[in-house]
Amino acid sequence: MSDFYFYRATVLINLFLLFLCSNPINAQNAVPTDSIKTEEHPVNFLELGLEYYSPSHWNRQIKTININGLVGKEFIRSIGLQIFVGVTITHAWGNTIMVNELLKEAQYETSAMGIGPEILFRLQPLIIGNFSFSVDALGGIILYNKSFPPRGDIYNFMLRLGGTLTFYIDNNYYVNLGLRRMHISNGQGVGSFNPFYEGTGLSLNLSKQF
Secondary structure (H helix, E strand, O other): OOHHHHHHHHHHHHHHHHHHOOOOOOOOOOOOOOOHHHOOOOOEEEEEEEEEEEEOEOOEEEEEEEEEEEEEEEEEHHHOEEEEEEEEEEEEEEEEEEEOOOOOEEEEEEEEEEEEEEEEEEEEEEEEOOEEEEEEEEEEEEEEEEEEOOOOEEEEEEEEEEEEEEEEOOOOEEEEEEEEEEEEEOOOOOOOOOOOEEEEEEEEEEEEEO
């Protein structure tokens, strides 16, 4: 399957899940429990996060900062499946090295800001005391204030995957620290019209469940 059709399928899946999750999430009355793992009422979440990514390729020296605001819900307790929807605000800056019109390598400075919807899938299979481990997969569409990276487009798909370690402050608040891999691409295939870039970085999130 080509890169274009892969990302097209990703967009359609994201839109479908956004539709499923679009009903307002009603807060539940708190039920006293002795352990986070023994809660019986449906769990909803609010999450605010910050991410920083350093570049992974020598010819795409672009750094990225993301701010994420998410609302989510637990769907399958037995496997710890949680689904979040929200918004990402991003700022990226740095330089790229590409072949110019003279067929020679040239360095291009770049920076851009963007915003767009995102969806997060979280599997949380392991909980030990006040700690848990989860696997996070995020996908979103970002609209930038200019064509980005150089020779690219004003939009990109932002895909992220990584592991997260969670510390529960109490039954309502917790902190996530994650290690993630990010891929940015406009989904138009392989070529100069799709100057993708990638990065590896850390995420820090503050979450509230209700």
